[in-house]
Amino acid sequence: GQxxxxxxxxxxxxxxxxxxxxxxxxxxxxxxxxxxxxxGEAPTFLSYNVLDGLEEKGRFSSFLxxxxxxxxxxxxxxxxxxxxxxxxxxxDYTNAGKxxxxxxxxxTVKP
Amino acid sequence: xxxxTQSSRYLVKRTGEKVFLECVQDMDHENMFWYRQDPxxxxxxxxxxxxxxxxxxxxxxxxYSVSREKKERFSLILESASTxxxxxxxxxxxxxxxxxxxxxGQGTRLTVV
Numbered sequence: 001g002q003x004x005x006x007x008x009x010x011x012x013x014x015x016x017x018x019x020x021x022x023x024x025x026x027x028x029x030x031x032x033x034x035x036x037x038x039x040g041e042a043p044t045f046l047s048y049n050v051l052d053g054l055e056e057k058g059r060f061s062s063f064l065x066x067x068x069x070x071x072x073x074x075x076x077x078x079x080x081x082x083x084x085x086x087x088x089x090x091x092d093y094t095n096a097g098k099x100x101x102x103x104x105x106x107x108t109v110k111p
Numbered sequence: 112x113x114x115x116t117q118s119s120r121y122l123v124k125r126t127g128e129k130v131f132l133e134c135v136q137d138m139d140h141e142n143m144f145w146y147r148q149d150p151x152x153x154x155x156x157x158x159x160x161x162x163x164x165x166x167x168x169x170x171x172x173x174x175y176s177v178s179r180e181k182k183e184r185f186s187l188i189l190e191s192a193s194t195x196x197x198x199x200x201x202x203x204x205x206x207x208x209x210x211x212x213x214x215x216g217q218g219t220r221l222t223v224v
Binding site for chain 2: 033041043044045050101103
């Protein structure tokens with residue numbers, strides 16, 4: 001099975017940098033995804049990591065350490081529209097690409 | 112533009128009714144998923160399917176069944192709706208291999224009264 005932990009809530013200031021952590025335990029790791037979900041909307045894909053290291057995509061970066069079962073999502077130059085829930089999801093190698101989601105981190109960006 | 116479409120955005124049903132939630136994707140994805148999302152509990156997988164007529168139980172299948180007669184369509188069935196099934200239901204689809212993300216429908220907020 002899989003166990004995924006991320007903080008429930010975070011608050012940051014517009015223009016700042018925030019790091020959202022995710023730790024996981026899995027028997028068959030096959031990739032880690034980050035999704036963004038605005039209130040009342042569907043989750044949308046942000047990033048994917050399968051190898052150790054940093055993936056950068058504009059203001060968003062995601063890091064993975066497979067040996068530590070750890071990932072983080074880094075958001076730079078925060079904007080008010082970044083206020084949302086951020087979901088960490090781990091894909092299972094053994095189950096046809098099924099992903100298990102963490103409970104999500106609700107980020108509030110303040111002026 | 113990729114699309115996952117759920118048949119209803121909001122639905123109100125009575126306890127004991129049989130409820131059908133429909134999901135259609137136009138991306139030729141092999142995988143399709145049904146999740147429910149509740150405050151404080153995150154996204155929980157109910158059922159998924161990796162091929163036509165194939166289905167696998169997720170983490171919380173009790174009280175639900177699914178049907179996948181065509182590749183593009185995945186239906187979630189509540190055999191006898193109960194108030195504890197009041198929730199947001201999200202359908203998703205993805206390719207079966209590789210670094211491919213899931214695409215989600217807009218969600219169906221189901222209220223059972």
